[in-house]
Amino acid sequence: MTFEYSKRVPHNDNDVVGEILEAAANPAVISFAGGLPAPELFPVEGMKKAADTVFDNEGQTALQYSNAVGETVLREEIVKLMTDRGVDTSVEHVGVTTGSEQSIDLLAKMFVNPGDTVIVEEPTYLCTLDVFRSYGANIVGVEMDENGMRMDKFEEALKAHPEAKLVYTIPTFQNPTGRTMSVDRRKKFVELANKYDLLVMEDDPYGAIRYEGEELPPLKKFDTQDRVVYMSTFSKILAPGMRLGWIVCNVDVLSNFVVMKQSADLHSDNLSQHIIATFLKQNDVYEHIKKISDLYRHRFELMLDYIKKEFPADAKHSHPEGGMFIWIELPGEVDTMELFKTCVEHNVAFVPGDAFYPNKPKMGTFRLNFSNVDDETIEVGMKRLGTALKEALEATK
Amino acid sequence: MTFEYSKRVPHNDNDVVGEILEAAANPAVISFAGGLPAPELFPVEGMKKAADTVFDNEGQTALQYSNAVGETVLREEIVKLMTDRGVDTSVEHVGVTTGSEQSIDLLAKMFVNPGDTVIVEEPTYLCTLDVFRSYGANIVGVEMDENGMRMDKFEEALKAHPEAKLVYTIPTFQNPTGRTMSVDRRKKFVELANKYDLLVMEDDPYGAIRYEGEELPPLKKFDTQDRVVYMSTFSKILAPGMRLGWIVCNVDVLSNFVVMKQSADLHSDNLSQHIIATFLKQNDVYEHIKKISDLYRHRFELMLDYIKKEFPADAKHSHPEGGMFIWIELPGEVDTMELFKTCVEHNVAFVPGDAFYPNKPKMGTFRLNFSNVDDETIEVGMKRLGTALKEALEATK
Incomplete structure (x- = not known):
């Protein structure tokens, strides 16, 4: 039969992500395109112990149906994590999800x-753009600099789009740029959200993975009108395979969120909820996070060294203080997809910047991941990348 | 702030399900309203052993990100289950989901x-109705009898609605009626789907739990044009808390399904996928299913005895050969929600039939669950129900 899909199914005539995945799948290619945590740091033994405890003490409960808002034992642990992040909240504001993508x-x-x-940083997380598009959103991008979204440009966008309903931001160690919004801008951001009556989606998957500088409070901390929906995940601090994240928000928003979630998947994996809650009770999660930060700092610094040594001198890079990504901007008018092809010919890959722009992309930009590559891979890959970039820039002269 | 929800958020002015949940939550009330498997049969020890094996042998893999279509080890096990159900298929037709709700x-x-x-049996699974409504479907119900959807009524509906695009059915031990579509009707059903070019969603969560009669092949077995999307789940044969189900379908449909799933939650819980795949390798799942069938047969027969002994003589009931539900139809014009209130006053609850009808409900109907109630609960609860029904019927005379 011929299948008639609904309008919600995307037509991928120009499948950038597919091309990248295909290129990155070639074993000869060193890929800095991924966004995966380092698996050698997954707390396998701790999770095994936590799982055994769950099976021994509450096996039937963990294997039975649960409720859409999430298990109370886990929501209590999330409240503690939020307190540590500077946000005062309570269980009735916390909902469990199967990760940030679902949130x-x-x-x-x-x-x-x-x-x-809807308003977003430009560039921003590509899957969020896909999701907004799938619901028919008109997406407006706001320019960033090294201190995150520019507040003058944000207000300009709000004046030009008084109909704007919500703003999505990743204020800390942003994907794809690794940039962090300064404290002053955070305060200003919430002020503007109040003034223009915007719902705020604050996406904070990476915030806990800081290896430099001082911790900054989430936007949610400055939210006096309950308009910030804060989202985070266990994917980067524990294990992404277990698919668990959370939101913290107004109780009316949460109760409607729960209705939507029930219709989407009834509830999140109950066994994984109990295992993670137990893991958090049995272990000091910050000891574990420190191991992650230490490794990522090392990999980041190594990659930065090679950027300085091997890249064309006028290539700009972001300087993240945490997270998993570095953002590169090349001088001049470089066709990013052509550049990508040249690099793949040199057996090295990244994510071309185009994918992260809601509308017109900035030329010659790309994202590098350093969390899931060992020293030797960084060394060999970055040398290849340096050579390929110089060749590509030479060709445009 | 005032939150402006999208049109997709349901407005529950008449929250039947909420009322039921509230009534059923009162500990004095014996509830036959649930749809939960018996937790005392969850294979807790087997899952613990499988989990330990996963952590010992492939811990890092199970805790890392995976792909949206599902882990191959699990899809291979699903192919075996499908072969046992009479459906010839292969891994590239199988997608893993977080359960039937997500499918x-x-x-x-x-x-x-x-x-x-879209066309459905009348009555049918209430969450499916909610989902269809949330996407703006025009839902047409087709009458059933003890042998499932009536084929004369199905063809009538197709003639009246030539624009119909898809049909949703639970052919075996249907929710809420417990009824099963006969083999002749299954063949006729696929014939009509071919003739009227319909996509078929075949929902089969209960089919494996048979305690009487002979096994029947799924509709998918008779599907020569790849138009049946078969859905099933581990919730009823292993553990619903682990939130894993699957679909078997045409490869083009699957590749688009995977795009939609990626946008919804990236992929299903990877740890649970590995645990269940390992459990299926380490155990004879049919031995486990036999234990479930034996217990449910016993509870079904006990409940049936009390229906015969305690219910008004002219109350009709379905006679399921498997699954988890019995369907009751009372004579005359009984207001089901009033009846429900009377029963709750007698400290016993069920799901009123109204919730399962896409349009005008049949009066005086309700669903009883027997899978998650022990003998004493059945005895006490069914006596209360008998008394309440007689009282309610008396009042309508």
């Missing part, structure tokens, strides 16, 4: 009617 | 544009 999808589904205007 | 939601999302006509 983003369900929030977009529950707030975005076709044609609604 | 239904994503399929509806990818096939139903607002205003599209």
